[in-house]
Amino acid sequence: MPENPALDVEGLTVRYGATVAVDALDLHVPRGQTVALLGSNGAGKSSVLNATLGLFRPAAGHVRLLGRAPADAIRSGGVGAMLQHGGLPSETKVGEVLTLVRRRYADPWPLEDLLATAGIEGLLGRGVDALSGGQRQRVLLALALAGAPPLLVLDEPTSAMDVEGRQAFWTTMRGLADRGHTVVFATHHLDEADAVADRVVVVDAGRVVADGSAAAIKSRVAGRTVSFRCPGSRDGLTGLPGVTAVGGVGELVELATSDAESTLRALLADRASLPGLEVRGATLEQAFLHLTTQHTTTQHPTTRTVDERSTR
Amino acid sequence: MTDLLLFQLRRVGRNRQYVFFTIVLPALFTVLFTQVFGAQATADGGQADYAELYMVSMMSYGAIGAALGATIRLAFDRSTGWLRQLRVTPVPSGTALTVDVAVGALLVLPSLVVVALVGRFVNGVELGLGSWLALIGVLWAGSVVFVALGIGLGIALDSQAAGAAMGIAGTALAALGGLWWPVEILPGGLVALAHAMPSYWYAQLGRDVVSGNAPSAQAVLVLLAFTAVFCTAAVAVVRRRPLHAVAG
Numbered sequence: 001m002p003e004n005p006a007l008d009v010e011g012l013t014v015r016y017g018a019t020v021a022v023d024a025l026d027l028h029v030p031r032g033q034t035v036a037l038l039g040s041n042g043a044g045k046s047s048v049l050n051a052t053l054g055l056f057r058p059a060a061g062h063v064r065l066l067g068r069a070p071a072d073a074i075r076s077g078g079v080g081a082m083l084q085h086g087g088l089p090s091e092t093k094v095g096e097v098l099t100l101v102r103r104r105y106a107d108p109w110p111l112e113d114l115l116a117t118a119g120i121e122g123l124l125g126r127g128v129d130a131l132s133g134g135q136r137q138r139v140l141l142a143l144a145l146a147g148a149p150p151l152l153v154l155d156e157p158t159s160a161m162d163v164e165g166r167q168a169f170w171t172t173m174r175g176l177a178d179r180g181h182t183v184v185f186a187t188h189h190l191d192e193a194d195a196v197a198d199r200v201v202v203v204d205a206g207r208v209v210a211d212g213s214a215a216a217i218k219s220r221v222a223g224r225t226v227s228f229r230c231p232g233s234r235d236g237l238t239g240l241p242g243v244t245a246v247g248g249v250g251e252l253v254e255l256a257t258s259d260a261e262s263t264l265r266a267l268l269a270d271r272a273s274l275p276g277l278e279v280r281g282a283t284l285e286q287a288f289l290h291l292t293t294q295h296t297t298t299q300h301p302t303t304r305t306v307d308e309r310s311t312r
Numbered sequence: 313m314t315d316l317l318l319f320q321l322r323r324v325g326r327n328r329q330y331v332f333f334t335i336v337l338p339a340l341f342t343v344l345f346t347q348v349f350g351a352q353a354t355a356d357g358g359q360a361d362y363a364e365l366y367m368v369s370m371m372s373y374g375a376i377g378a379a380l381g382a383t384i385r386l387a388f389d390r391s392t393g394w395l396r397q398l399r400v401t402p403v404p405s406g407t408a409l410t411v412d413v414a415v416g417a418l419l420v421l422p423s424l425v426v427v428a429l430v431g432r433f434v435n436g437v438e439l440g441l442g443s444w445l446a447l448i449g450v451l452w453a454g455s456v457v458f459v460a461l462g463i464g465l466g467i468a469l470d471s472q473a474a475g476a477a478m479g480i481a482g483t484a485l486a487a488l489g490g491l492w493w494p495v496e497i498l499p500g501g502l503v504a505l506a507h508a509m510p511s512y513w514y515a516q517l518g519r520d521v522v523s524g525n526a527p528s529a530q531a532v533l534v535l536l537a538f539t540a541v542f543c544t545a546a547v548a549v550v551r552r553r554p555l556h557a558v559a560g
Contacts, residue, residue, distance in 0.1 A: 053400055055556055074400055081400040085558045087393025091323040100319050104402040143397065153400075 004067025006031045006151045006182035007052065012061035014047045014206070021047040022058070023206040029184055031150065034177045036197035037186040040292065044206035045186035046084055049155045053081055066151060073151075077105045080144035082137075084155040088128045094139055095124035098146065105147035117172055118142035133160035141169070145176075152176065154185035158192065170196050190284045200284075204292040218287045224260035225282070226267070228253055228274040240266045252276075256286070313407055320415045330381050333482075334423050338374030339430045342367055346435045361522070364439075367431030368518035369491040371451055374423030376491075376511060377482050379458035383416040386466030387474030390555060399556040408555060409463070416459040417452075424448050443521060450517045450527050457510050457535050458485075460542035468549045485511035510538040 007029040014022035022044045029035050037045045051058040054070030065073035073079050088097060102108040115121045118141045123131070131139065137160045144152060154173075158166045173196060177183055187193055193200045194214045202210040202217065210217050223244065230253045237246050242259030257263040260279055267274060282290075324330055346363045386409075389395050398408055428448060431437040439447070465477050486492050488502070489511025495503055506512045516531040 055396070055399065056554075071405070075402045075404065077402050079400070083393065083396055083400065085393045086397040086400070088397070089323065089389060089394040090392060091326045092319070096319065096322070100315060101401050103315055140397070143401065147402070 003031050004064070005029060006033070006066060007153075007184055008062075008064040008067075009048070009052060010062045012048065012051055012063065013059045014044070014051055014056075015059045021206050022051065024061070025203075025206065025208060027201065027208065029182060031182050032177070032180050033199055034173070034183045034197050035185070035199045035201060036193035037184065037201050037203055038188070038190065038193045038288065039186070039203035040188055043203045043292075045188075045203055046155055047206070048203065049081075049153055049184070049186055050083075053079070053083075053153060055083075077107075077147040078149055079151045079153060080147060080149040081153040082140050082144045082155060082157045084159070086140055088131075088136060088139060090129055092128050093124070094120065094126050094128060094131070097128065097139070098124070098142060101143050102146045107148065108146055109148040114142055114145060117175070118145060119168055119172070134162060134165045137161055138165070138169075141172075150181060152181055152183045152185075154183065156186055156188070158187075158189070166192075190288055194284045202288060202291050209291045210287075214284055217291075218282050218284055220287055220291065223256055223258050223282055223286070223290075225278075225280045225286070226255045226257055226260060226263055227276070227278045227280070228267075229276040236270075313411060316403065316407060316411045317414055320411055321418065324382050324385070324415060324419060330378075334374050334378040334381055334419070335426050338370040338377070338423060338427050341373070342370040342427050342430045343434050345370075363431065363435040364437050364522050365494070365519060367427060367435065367437055368447070368451075368522055369515055371424050371427045371431075371447075371518060372511060372515040373486050373491045374427050375420045375451055375455045376458045376485055376514070378419045378423045379416045379455045380462040380465070380478055380482060382419045383412055383459055383462030384466045384469075384474050384478050386412055386463065386555070387469050388471045390466075390557075391471035393558075396556040396558070405556075409550075412466075413459055413463060416462055417455065420452055420455040420459075421448075424451050439522060443524070447518055447521045450521055451514070454514050454517045454535055457514065457539045457542065460539050460546065461510075464542045464546035464549065467546050467553070467555065485509060489515065491515060510535060513538075 005028055007027065009025060009027040012022050012025045012027075013020065025044075025048060027048070037048060039045045050056060051061075052063050052065070052070065053074070054063070063070055066078045068076070068078070070079075098111075098114075102111070102114075108114075109117075115124070118138050120135065120138050120142055123135060123139065128136075128139075137157065141157065144154070158169050161169060170192065173183055173185075177198075185197075197214065199212065200210070200214050200217050201208055210220060227248065229251045231251050234246065234253060237243065237253065237255060240255070241262040242257040243255050243263055244258055245256040246253065247256070248254040255263060264279070346366050386395075389408075395408055399405060425448065428444065432444075461481070465481070466474060469477055488505055489509035490498070490506045491511055495506045495512065498506065513531040513534040517527045517535075520527045520531065
């Protein structure tokens with residue numbers, strides 16, 4: 001029997017007043033994939049995830065989680081979620097909140113293993129109001145995992161974590177993916193998407209502008225980066241063949257070029273030495289900027305941010 | 313649902329301010345105002361039933377605080393994101409609201425019982441067992457109007473406004489509704505205002521019972537009308553802004 005896809009979104013449209021936050025977006029995620037929704041703030045990632053979870057009714061479109069309506073999928077224990085505006089109840093202990101939520105599931109994740117996986121061993125007796133931002137986030141992760149749900153939806157899950165917490169978190173997520181869980185997460189951290197996701201869906205102005213593996217998305221940008229150290233003047237670099245932009249910090253010069261070979265020939269002809277020379281393919285960041293700047297002229301980010309907050 | 317109910321009750325019980333304002337303070341007032349100022353009133357040839365009436369006022373005051381304080385917490389649970397979090401767990405939507413209504417209704421009882429015990433054993437109020445039960449019963453049933461008000465405020469306001477509203481509503485209902493002093497000593501304009509307050513009619517239920525009568529139809533009707541208004545307003549607001557919506 002073919003399994004229902006983990007997540008199936010068709011023609012999703014979300015409007016806040018006159019602003020279109022999500023514009024007829026399609027997203028199909030088969031079981032077992034780890035998918036990053038990548039986009040800048042206000043690109044519509046949260047709107048997509050919140051509408052997917054049934055937290056509000058979209059203006060148009062069709063959402064199925066594990067083949068069911070969102071509310072049904074959640075009630076049956078098939079979905080766990082970390083929300084951007086989710087939180088914990090005051091005047092409680094971590095253990096009490098966990099117990100309350102775990103009891104809702106017929107077959108909850110075994111407690112010891114859950115605590116270890118979420119990295120909150122020793123916090124059971126801690127008051128919720130005394131948790132640090134990172135601890136809080138990990139308790140919320142434990143709540144999302146409490147029912148060992150086949151589908152995890154995570155909206156910027158690492159936003160309150162430090163670097164180490166972040167690494168531990170993604171190690172956990174990779175472990176879950178290996179155990180067959182489907183993980184869909186929103187992020188604006190390109191390194192997270194690059195390192196963790198099987199598939200990166202770039203969202204901009206409420207639309208999917210690229211969808212594929214991180215490598216495939218990087219290859220969408222034909223350009224290369226030529227870098228070297230240059231203590232002296234940078235005059236003339238912009239005029240070199242193929243060069244589209246000049247960047248770099250301090251002595252380091254980074255040339256974005258559409259034709260690395262011509263740029264290099266010209267550089268070598270021009271200069272006696274090129275210390276620290278490197279030629280690289282595009283980073284995900286460059287690909288991301290390349291993909292998203294094409295759309296930015298039509299939106300008004302300030303208005304949208306305000307609208308999103310008030311309506312969500 | 314039982315586990316969520318116990319969970320919520322435990323949370324409120326941990327809040328020392330809540331316990332102080334809804335149980336300790338009304339009990340203290342009952343003793344203080346009856347033993348210290350009430351003695352004066354009785355010596356002046358005032359009402360012998362002063363202790364009785366003041367006890368009813370303080371039962372009402374405590375119950376109003378308990379009902380409002382327990383239910384207005386919805387605003388805090390919304391602003392922390394807990395209600396939104398619950399929404400993505402297998403808790404049926406609507407359960408959180410139902411539980412908070414139940415919490416508000418249940419927590420009225422300790423206030424009523426403690427002040428009644430103080431009235432009986434400290435101030436020597438004598439009533440038959442049937443009257444005691446009837447008194448607690450009508451004040452418990454009548455507190456539904458303040459549960460409805462607290463739920464409405466909790467749904468409509470963000471956490472900061474809810475904290476302020478709690479203080480203002482509690483004080484206004486007590487002071488203007490004649491719970492802290494008898495309405496009879498107020499000037500005419502304020503008497504009319506007192507008669508417009510649900511707290512006046514709520515305490516009237518109790519005054520009717522201790523004077524040996526059934527609760528007056530007028531009091532019951534006024535309270536039902538207020539309850540209907542508060543419920544309608546709460547439903548209208550929750551339709552526009554569901555509990556799991558982000559505050560602000």
